[in-house]
Amino acid sequence: MEEAERVELTVAAIAPGGHCVARVAGQVVFVRHALPGERVLAEVTEVHRGFVRADAVAVLEAAPDRVTPPCPYARPGRCGGCDLQHVAPDAQLRWKAAVVREQLIRLGGLDEAACDALGVRVEALPGGQLGWRSxxxxxxxxxxxxxxxxxxxxxxxxxxxxxxxxxxxxxxxxxxxxxxxxxxxxxxxxxxxxxxxxxxxxxxxxxxxxxxxxERVRERAADRQWQLPVSSFWQVHPAAADTLVGAVLELTGPRPGERAWDLYGGAGLFAAALAERVGSGGRVTLVESAGDGVAAARENLGDLPQVEVVSARVERALSRRRLTGPVDVVVLDPPRAGAGAGVVRDIVAAGPRAVAYVACDPAAFGRDLRVFRDLGWRLAALRGYDLFPMTQHVELVGLLVPGDER
Structure with a gap:
């Protein structure tokens, strides 16, 4: 096939990235603006060795979960921000859960039974699908x-x-x-x-x-007010910060007097919540490499003497023993690329009883999960949240603990 060529095809399974998969004469086609089971007229947008990309420009037979996108720009050849506006709200949650499940199996090494036991699902946040991005x-x-x-x-x-x-x-x-x-x-x-x-x-x-x-904006989360430079990172969904904090605390159950690490800690959202739980007898170490994040953490957590803010890359802080065990609880919130095998190995070597892994990319989470499992750890629980309605993105919070999966 060639770019701009149009071809009729029947859409099959959901794929990561807001696509579905189809095949034409043995050629794999990743199709946007489509749903599984649909017959569509697709226009080829990219040709690669082994696969092509295409947009569904006309729907010949629609799936039951198809809806009219509310935004006139959420169409082929226009804005690329919203991947799933053509999908009914409940079906968007099922779509994202299917992607998570596929990545847990393909990259994380889990089987169908393990995914069933975890109950892989994605929950909607309050506020609906429009007007949420702050x-x-x-x-x-x-x-x-x-x-x-x-x-x-x-x-x-x-x-x-x-x-x-x-x-x-x-x-x-x-x-x-x-x-x-x-x-x-x-x-x-x-x-x-x-x-x-x-x-x-x-x-x-x-x-x-x-x-x-x-120049500085105020945010409210985790029962605190935060002051941040206007360009600093903060969760874009108004309900995201409290939702993630609640999940991390529920899954790890920090106890008074424990030691905790908040890795890739940003302005200190999780560190603040951990500090409240471990109390004055505990210790929380936050590691962040971005200068504005470090400054925001030091300013906003100044009233919590049990919190130490370390300005460093996480892998360097671990490998150079700027950060050493023993530690009880680790919150791991890496960028989209994931933590990587070296960071995972160093965390496991420190001997925590629990790791809460906050992931914005199921594929990166799956790759790091495989490393944890190879080191004898298991995924004990998983939460999925629709922090980015109308898009293909999903947020995960996984609880990793040492021990045999059997």
């Missing part, structure tokens, strides 16, 4: 218009409104429909914090210029 970064095209990128492309699609953006962000005079132009910017970052702060930052040549709102 941080939106718009790209800017050559004409100075803000928009979002096409799928797997640097091409900017100017938009009038992003329906998954927080209502306060939707009202900002940022997009072309308001007459806004950004001739000097390469991106526009917007924030609507959980404590009511709204800010706009223009990004150009690595420099950020505050256009509107405070």
């Amino acid at each position: 941080r939106v970064r718009y790209a800017v095209d050559a004409a100075g218009r803000a928009g979002l990128l096409k799928h797997r492309s640097h091409e900017v699609v100017p938009i009038d409104r992003c329906l998954i953006a927080h209502p306060a962000i939707q009202e900002l005079p940022v997009l072309p429909a308001t007459g806004a132009r950004w001739p000097q910017a390469e991106a526009v970052q917007t924030v609507a914090s959980s404590d009511g702060d709204v800010a706009v930052v223009a990004v150009a040549a690595g420099r950020t210029d505050l256009v509107r709102g405070p």
Whole structure:
């Protein structure tokens, strides 16, 4: 097949990345904007050795779970941000659970029975599927218009409104429909914090210029107020921070006097919650490499003397023994690429009784799970959360403990 070629095909199973799988004359086709069981007219967008990518540009026989996307930009050739707007809400949760299950088996080495025992599922968060995203970064095209990128492309699609953006962000005079132009910017970052702060930052040549709102925004989570630079990382779903903290505490059950590590700790969300549980007789060590995250953690956790903030890469802190055991509880919240085998081995060597692994990518989680299992650990529990409705992304919290899976 060639790019731009159109072909009728029948869609089969769900695949990671917001795709479904089809086959044409033995050729594997990863199809977006489709559902399993559908017959569609697909247009080839990329040709690779061994597979092609395509968009379903017309639906010839629709699946029962198909709905009309609420956003006019969530279509082939337009915005690439929302992968699943054509999928009914409950079916989106089943879609994501199927992807998680497949990665646990293919990469994590679990079997069907183990997945059944875990009860792999994905839970919706309060607030619905639209208007939830509290941080939106718009790209800017050559004409100075803000928009979002096409799928797997640097091409900017100017938009009038992003329906998954927080209502306060939707009202900002940022997009072309308001007459806004950004001739000097390469991106526009917007924030609507959980404590009511709204800010706009223009990004150009690595420099950020505050256009509107405070330089520091307030967030509320884990029974605390947080002060953060407007460009700092924070969970984008308003209910995400408390949901993840609740899952970590429930699964690990920190006890008074215990020692805990918060690895890739950011501003200290999990460290604060752990500190409250281990109390003044315990100890929490947070490790973070990003300078703004370290500064935010030291400022926001200054009232918790049992917390130490270490500015270092996690793998370096472990390998150079800046961070040493014994430790009781570890919270592991790595970037999308995962923690990696070296970090996993060093954690296991420190001898914790429990590790809460917070994962934003099921594939990376599966790869690291395989390492834990090879070292004699097991996945004792798993929670899945729909922190990113309408997209293919899913958040996991897994409880890993030492011991034989039998």
